[in-house]
Amino acid sequence: MRKKIAIDILSSVEKPARYTGMEFGSIIKTEEETEVSIALAFPDVYEVGMSYLGFKILYHILNAQPGVAAERTYSPWVDMEAKMREHSLPLTSLETMKPLQEFDFVGFTLQYELSYTNILNMLDLGGITMFAAERGEDEPLVIAGGPCVFNPEPLADFVDFFIVGEGEEVMVEVMQLYKQWKKAGKPGGRSEFLRRVVNITGIYVPSFYKVEYLNSSAEGIPAGCFKSVTPVNTIAPAVVQKRIVKDLNTIDFPTKIVVPYGEIVHDRIMLEIFRGCSRGCRFCHAGMVYRPVRERKPEVLKELARKLVDSTGYNEISLVSLSTADYSCLEPLVHDLINEFKEEKVSVSLPSLRVDSFSVELAKEVQAVRKSGLTFAPEAGSQRMRDVINKGVTEEDLMNAVGAAFANGWAQVKLYFMIGLPGETDEDILAIAELAKAVQGKYKEVTGKGGAKVTVSVASFVPKPYTPFQWVGQNDIAEINRKQMLLKDALKIKNITYQYHDSVTSVIEGVFARGDRRLGKALYLAWQRGAKFDGWSEHFSYERWIKAISDSGLDKDFYATRERTQNEAFPWEHIQPGVAREFLWEEYEKSKTGILTEDCRHADCTGCGVCQNLEAKIIDWKSNGL
Amino acid sequence: MKLRMQITKEKGIRFVSHLEYMRTIERAMRRAKLPVAYSEGFNPHMKFSLASALGVGITSKAEFLEIELAQEIELESALEKVALALPLGIHIKAADIVDNKIPKLMASAACADYLVQVPCTQACAEELHKFNAAVSVLFQKPIPKGRGKTKEIEVKNFITRVDGNFNNNNLELKFSCKITPTGSMKATELLKILRDQFALPILLEQADIERTDLYGLNTKGEKKALIGDNNF
Numbered sequence: 001m002r003k004k005i006a007i008d009i010l011s012s013v014e015k016p017a018r019y020t021g022m023e024f025g026s027i028i029k030t031e032e033e034t035e036v037s038i039a040l041a042f043p044d045v046y047e048v049g050m051s052y053l054g055f056k057i058l059y060h061i062l063n064a065q066p067g068v069a070a071e072r073t074y075s076p077w078v079d080m081e082a083k084m085r086e087h088s089l090p091l092t093s094l095e096t097m098k099p100l101q102e103f104d105f106v107g108f109t110l111q112y113e114l115s116y117t118n119i120l121n122m123l124d125l126g127g128i129t130m131f132a133a134e135r136g137e138d139e140p141l142v143i144a145g146g147p148c149v150f151n152p153e154p155l156a157d158f159v160d161f162f163i164v165g166e167g168e169e170v171m172v173e174v175m176q177l178y179k180q181w182k183k184a185g186k187p188g189g190r191s192e193f194l195r196r197v198v199n200i201t202g203i204y205v206p207s208f209y210k211v212e213y214l215n216s217s218a219e220g221i222p223a224g225c226f227k228s229v230t231p232v233n234t235i236a237p238a239v240v241q242k243r244i245v246k247d248l249n250t251i252d253f254p255t256k257i258v259v260p261y262g263e264i265v266h267d268r269i270m271l272e273i274f275r276g277c278s279r280g281c282r283f284c285h286a287g288m289v290y291r292p293v294r295e296r297k298p299e300v301l302k303e304l305a306r307k308l309v310d311s312t313g314y315n316e317i318s319l320v321s322l323s324t325a326d327y328s329c330l331e332p333l334v335h336d337l338i339n340e341f342k343e344e345k346v347s348v349s350l351p352s353l354r355v356d357s358f359s360v361e362l363a364k365e366v367q368a369v370r371k372s373g374l375t376f377a378p379e380a381g382s383q384r385m386r387d388v389i390n391k392g393v394t395e396e397d398l399m400n401a402v403g404a405a406f407a408n409g410w411a412q413v414k415l416y417f418m419i420g421l422p423g424e425t426d427e428d429i430l431a432i433a434e435l436a437k438a439v440q441g442k443y444k445e446v447t448g449k450g451g452a453k454v455t456v457s458v459a460s461f462v463p464k465p466y467t468p469f470q471w472v473g474q475n476d477i478a479e480i481n482r483k484q485m486l487l488k489d490a491l492k493i494k495n496i497t498y499q500y501h502d503s504v505t506s507v508i509e510g511v512f513a514r515g516d517r518r519l520g521k522a523l524y525l526a527w528q529r530g531a532k533f534d535g536w537s538e539h540f541s542y543e544r545w546i547k548a549i550s551d552s553g554l555d556k557d558f559y560a561t562r563e564r565t566q567n568e569a570f571p572w573e574h575i576q577p578g579v580a581r582e583f584l585w586e587e588y589e590k591s592k593t594g595i596l597t598e599d600c601r602h603a604d605c606t607g608c609g610v611c612q613n614l615e616a617k618i619i620d621w622k623s624n625g626l
Numbered sequence: 627m628k629l630r631m632q633i634t635k636e637k638g639i640r641f642v643s644h645l646e647y648m649r650t651i652e653r654a655m656r657r658a659k660l661p662v663a664y665s666e667g668f669n670p671h672m673k674f675s676l677a678s679a680l681g682v683g684i685t686s687k688a689e690f691l692e693i694e695l696a697q698e699i700e701l702e703s704a705l706e707k708v709a710l711a712l713p714l715g716i717h718i719k720a721a722d723i724v725d726n727k728i729p730k731l732m733a734s735a736a737c738a739d740y741l742v743q744v745p746c747t748q749a750c751a752e753e754l755h756k757f758n759a760a761v762s763v764l765f766q767k768p769i770p771k772g773r774g775k776t777k778e779i780e781v782k783n784f785i786t787r788v789d790g791n792f793n794n795n796n797l798e799l800k801f802s803c804k805i806t807p808t809g810s811m812k813a814t815e816l817l818k819i820l821r822d823q824f825a826l827p828i829l830l831e832q833a834d835i836e837r838t839d840l841y842g843l844n845t846k847g848e849k850k851a852l853i854g855d856n857n858f
Contacts, residue, residue: 004638006832007640007683007832007833008829008831010683012831016682016683017639017641017642017643017646019641020641020642021638022638022639022714022715024654024712024714025713026714259713261642261646261649261650261713262643262646263646310659312653313652313653313655314653314656315656344656
């Protein structure tokens with residue numbers, strides 16, 4: 001065990017138990033049994049990072065490997081960071097309190113663009129050289145994966161290699177390779193390891209690629225735009241294909257997890273019932289990059305649930321996925337889980353519900369033990385706009401869903417929307433208010449009285465890579481603010497609560513979502529000037545970001561608000577989730593006239609290309625005859 | 627019937643708050659699969675309580691816990707299960723099973739012993755003597771959620787004497803603090819009084835405080851163990 005943080009430091013910071021570890025289920029391996037060590041680094045505070053299922057899975061799978069020690073580390077909150085800098089304390093893991101710089105690997109998850117400055121900050125606090133090109137032989141390999149890996153370019157200067165796609169199998173392969181290389185005496189140093197690891201499918205070594213930009217405008221594409229990315233050697237693949245687990249039933253899911261002392265954001269069992277979603281919402285990044293849909297068998301899930309309840313002591317199981325109501329055997333599964341755990345006072349919860357597959361019977365069942373609110377995501381107010389984004393739900397669906405809920409005693413509904421969608425008019429914005437009013441009207445119709453509480457939560461749309469909207473220009477701040485106020489005025493209604501996000505954070509999110517390698521400089525400058533916890537509005541400074549971007553010789557509008565032409569090449573297209581560019585363009589074209597595309601689980605193949613490119617198939621237990 | 631246990635809160639988890647410690651115990655009980663009683667109603671909760679809340683940052687050899695049981699259990703096998711379900715940093719020191727009619731531990735706990743190790747430049751024998759000899763020591767205790775408001779309390783009603791032992795720039799302090807139906811004092815409050823009113827040059831922020839015991843007092847004022855004889 002390393003040096004503990006002194007009492008006076010811990011007693012002077014908020015929530016000190018964030019930094020002390022020793023939770024039930026944490027795995028501490030001795031130095032003798034450790035051949036390769038990795039710090040799973042979440043670039044946000046403990047309560048947020050501890051809620052991330054992906055790291056629970058990797059922690060379990062990696063530690064199950066003999067000789068592999070996976071530990072956890074999180075961003076210290078600003079009060080703790082100040083103390084650490086004052087006393088020259090390095091950022092360490094929670095398990096062995098080992099400084100990050102002593103690990104073989106430090107692995108970050110890229111959950112959202114606004115966490116990137118925290119990655120830089122954690123490297124700095126962990127005593128690791130910031131730029132990958134300058135890192136010494138004895139320093140850790142800095143790796144990263146997660147949803148934002150489908151455009152890793154803004155982080156290319158800082159990361160030694162990226163893991164593209166689902167990590168369960170590829171991470172084990174990387175650890176095995178490292179063990180062999182270490183045993184052989186690390187021949188050729190870290191550059192040789194990179195040359196070896198790049199042979200594994202799903203590994204992207206950014207230093208093995210050269211990026212070129214247009215010197216002058218060509219074919220309608222302005223100068224300064226991305227031109228090409230090409231390998232500088234013969235071993236790096238021209239295109240890095242994402243890794244997926246073809247059948248979730250055959251891989252390990254954690255049945256013993258770290259149970260925190262303090263309350264974390266998702267303080268419950270998270271049971272992943274399936275991966276992927278093929279509803280095809282055109283704004284949705286996750287829906288495109290996590291394809292195809294692969295369900296876990298109900299029997300497997302019930303067994304996992306039993307083991308997790310026994311090993312954690314949690315009293316709630318949340319059935320998680322991108323669209324839980326779409327699980328083909330959801331009703332029998334929920335029913336069985338509730339019956340199994342009722343006596344033990346364990347409840348079952350569903351994170352969000354689609355209005356078209358909403359079942360009030362199901363909602364009533366999950367309420368059996370504990371009460372929970374109802375949340376729906378129509379995403380847009382008008383039918384026209386919902387068709388543009390291929391949401392595939394109607395006002396009638398929503399009214400049926402809330403009507404059934406109201407008839408069964410619910411009186412509170414939360415509705416999620418987006419504004420700033422492509423082709424949006426003021427009528428579309430005002431339709432959000434109309435819809436909220438209609439929901440209140442439905443309550444009156446069903447119950448004969450007024451007073452239904454409706455919360456309207458509105459996010460600003462940010463175009464993401466590998467979605468049909470990757471070509472569109474994002475609304476600028478003035479336009480988003482105007483739309484927010486338009487809606488605010490329209491929603492001054494009793495019992496309707498209106499929540500909306502700060503427009504400026506969406507701009508920076510948009511810049512990095514579709515950014516290129518040149519943004520690494522802006523990221524570095526912003527961090528140097530104090531940017532961190534950008535996802536926390538009290539720490540976000542728009543002025544600092546704009547200055548960092550312009551001081552790097554770049555323009556935020558070039559990345560965020562600029563509409564791209566069909567033939568413009570994108571800086572992320574060498575990292576492949578398997579979705580064909582032609583499919584995305586076709587979907588974009590269809591969106592302009594509001595033509596819907598059906599879910600390929602229940603209709604014909606839409607030609608997105610994922611199953612063919614990844615040699616995978618949809619796994620749906622109901623249609624598989626179970 | 628109810629299961630009562632004396633458990634620890636060790637160094638590594640000293641910064642877990644009272645609420646977090648409670649939640650941890652609740653989850654451990656669920657993992658141990660004991661037939662614990664739950665309250666009725668929409669939000670059933672486990673029927674258990676701790677004898678006395680411990681401040682954040684303080685370690686303890688003597689946290690007392692009682693849990694109401696829905697059916698009879700055998701002590702030894704139950705404790706084996708609980709021991710396996712507890713996280714690092716919590717261990718069982720003693721336990722018994724008693725009837726529900728036995729008064730709550732919370733009502734029986736009357737006094738706590740503390741042991742403090744704190745950096746200091748001198749032995750402070752005189753200063754401590756002054757405190758021990760004082761008839762009255764007053765302290766402005768902040769009212770919880772009182773927005774800076776305080777109430778005056780008589781320290782001597784709770785702590786009558788403090789013993790010191792100086793070694794290697796470290797002052798070891800031992801004292802007992804009464805717990806009364808109307809309240810008690812925190813160990814950190816005493817240290818503050820010693821520093822501010824009796825001029826002990828202690829580095830309060832670095833104090834390592836341990837609750838070494840918690841017990842009842844009989845009518846003669848003698849120490850009375852809170853739970854039975856099953857010591858480990």
